[in-house]
Amino acid sequence: xxxxxxxxxxxxxxxxxxxxxxxxxxxxxxxxxxxxxxxxxxxxxxxxxxxxxxxxxxxxxxxxxxxxxxxxxxxxxxxxxxxxxxxxxxxxxxxxxxxxxxxxxxxxxxxxxxxxxxxxxxxxxxxxxxxxxxxxxxxxxxxxxxxxxxxxxxxxxxxxxxxxxxxxxxxxxxxxxxxxxxxxxxxxxxxxxxxxxxxxxxxxxxxxxxxxxxxxxxxxxxxxxxxxxxxxxxxxxxxxxxxxxxxxxxxxxxx
Numbered sequence: 001x002x003x004x005x006x007x008x009x010x011x012x013x014x015x016x017x018x019x020x021x022x023x024x025x026x027x028x029x030x031x032x033x034x035x036x037x038x039x040x041x042x043x044x045x046x047x048x049x050x051x052x053x054x055x056x057x058x059x060x061x062x063x064x065x066x067x068x069x070x071x072x073x074x075x076x077x078x079x080x081x082x083x084x085x086x087x088x089x090x091x092x093x094x095x096x097x098x099x100x101x102x103x104x105x106x107x108x109x110x111x112x113x114x115x116x117x118x119x120x121x122x123x124x125x126x127x128x129x130x131x132x133x134x135x136x137x138x139x140x141x142x143x144x145x146x147x148x149x150x151x152x153x154x155x156x157x158x159x160x161x162x163x164x165x166x167x168x169x170x171x172x173x174x175x176x177x178x179x180x181x182x183x184x185x186x187x188x189x190x191x192x193x194x195x196x197x198x199x200x201x202x203x204x205x206x207x208x209x210x211x212x213x214x215x216x217x218x219x220x221x222x223x224x225x226x227x228x229x230x231x232x233x234x235x236x237x238x239x240x241x242x243x244x245x246x247x248x249x250x251x252x253x254x255x
Contacts, residue, residue, distance in 0.1 A: 109156075109163035113137050116169070126157040133167065141169040147196035148204070149175070168193070175245075176237055180205050182251045194238035202231055205251070223250045 111133070113120045122136045131152035133143055143150045145167055150159050161167070170193045178201055180188040188208050192201055202222065222229040224240065224247065233240075241247040 107163075111156075111161065111163075111165050111167055113139075113143065113167045113169060115139055115141065124156060126162075127155050130154055130156050130159050130161075132156075137169075139169060141171050142175070144168045144170050144193055147193045147200060149191060176241065177246045178237065179246065179248045180208075180251050181248055182209075183253055184250075192237065194243070195236050197234040198229065198237055198240055199232050199234055201237055219253055219255045221252045221254060223252065224248075 108123055108125055111122050111124065113122060113133070120137060120139075122133060124132055124136070129152065130143075130150045133150065133156070134152065137143065145159060145161055145165060149170075150161075150167070174194050175191055176194050178190045178192060180190065182188070188205060190201065190204050190208065192204070206220075220231075222231065229240075229249070237247075
């Protein structure tokens with residue numbers, strides 16, 4: 001009887017317990033698989049929203065820049081009032097519009113300065129020198145608008161800044177000097193923050209040489225180290241030039 005009981009207990013310990021251990025291990029594995037599946041489901045749900053947010057942020061940047069381009073075109077095409085015949089001015093200018101422009105000249109605007117840690121709202125006037133933003137902003141770093149450092153000697157309007165614009169704070173080391181060499185003769189230097197997409201850099205180049213900005217223009221071909229660059233590429237310049245601070249982009253005019 002004692003021998004039989006010992007054998008029974010041995011069988012219970014030697015056979016049943018391993019099965020229990022295997023069951024516990026399987027349950028743990030099933031639990032981990034369920035957690036992984038849940039995490040993946042959550043990721044699949046939020047991924048489209050994150051992608052859409054990035055798309056909208058890019059659209060906003062692009063639209064802000066398009067506004068600057070259009071304003072520049074408008075300024076370049078405005079007639080020189082000093083050289084116009086007063087009679088022609090009376091015929092072509094709407095007095096109501098002139099009065100409205102005079103009223104808006106001194107209108108106060110609000111700008112948002114964005115740094116790594118905070119947002120700060122600053123009130124100023126479009127005719128103020130851009131240096132006033134540095135006076136009012138007490139933080140460190142360079143103030144930029146659409147990837148370019150503000151020219152403190154120009155007015156806020158002359159820097160292309162308008163009401164509700166966003167001013168970004170960049171560290172001084174986060175800039176790159178792009179040299180555009182045209183047909184091995186003309187040199188154009190443009191300083192931009194390293195997060196600037198290369199297609200925006202091309203737009204600044206066209207603005208610099210006074211050409212109409214046309215992304216479909218096949219007459220201008222850009223090269224970096226003998227590699228052709230795509231004019232609509234949105235890759236940040238730091239990734240294209242691998243952090244090299246003074247890259248040279250060669251521009252070939254075909255026609």
